[in-house]
Amino acid sequence: MLTGKVVRFDEVRGYGFIAPDDGSDDVFVHANMLDGDKWVLAPGVPVEYDAVETDRGPKAVLVRVIGVAAGAERHGTAGAAPTRGGVAVAGGRSRDSAQTTGGAEDEEGLCDVLSERSFCTETTEALVTSVPDLTGAQIVAVRARMLDLARRHGWVEG
Known part of the structure; x- marks a missing residue:
């Protein structure tokens, strides 16, 4: 497994890029490749992933969040009740708060075409x-x- 940090993520389109820790080229990531809660992909979130080479460049598969974005704990967002559109979401995590607990993940599987x-x-x-x-x-x-x-x-x- 490779490691890196999300550098960009478009939550509307459901894709972004990971900057690998080894300094190689950014890797495309789609929210459907995330093993767990898709709401946590945001810039700065550390992830672990496998990559495959495509005609458009490297693509991340089997992506797993392995920590929280830098600064999330300092600003008190880690462990806070997540919200979507200002409404608290019970038992979930939100893209808006860009946080994860690093613990148990949702039992959500990968999406098939x-x-x-x-x-x-x-x-x-x-x-x-x-x-x-x-x-x-x-x-x-x-x-x-x-x-x-x-x-x-x-x-x-x-």
Whole structure:
């Protein structure tokens, strides 16, 4: 396993870069490669990872947070109740607070690239269970937009 620190992370797009401790070129990292809570990836967070070479350069896989960002403990954010949009989140950690306890991590697995059919099925199920008042036409419109987004980011194959 290699080690480094997150140098940039775009929480909206879900990706960033790790600066390896050995001084080599920055390594691309996607939030789906994180073993645990995706909310903790932020600049300065130390991580451990494996890397593979791609046509675009090195990419981190099996990423695991191994500490807290420098200064997080001094500023009293370590162990503080995390928030998202100013609302406390029970039992979780937040990207906004850029903190981790270094202890037990969520039991969340890695994300698989889905077929377009599976993505549409899961998206429909999520929309129907989350917002049961949506009409069929609204579900189709939202699902089409989400599928376009997934295609652009390589989240689906086919």
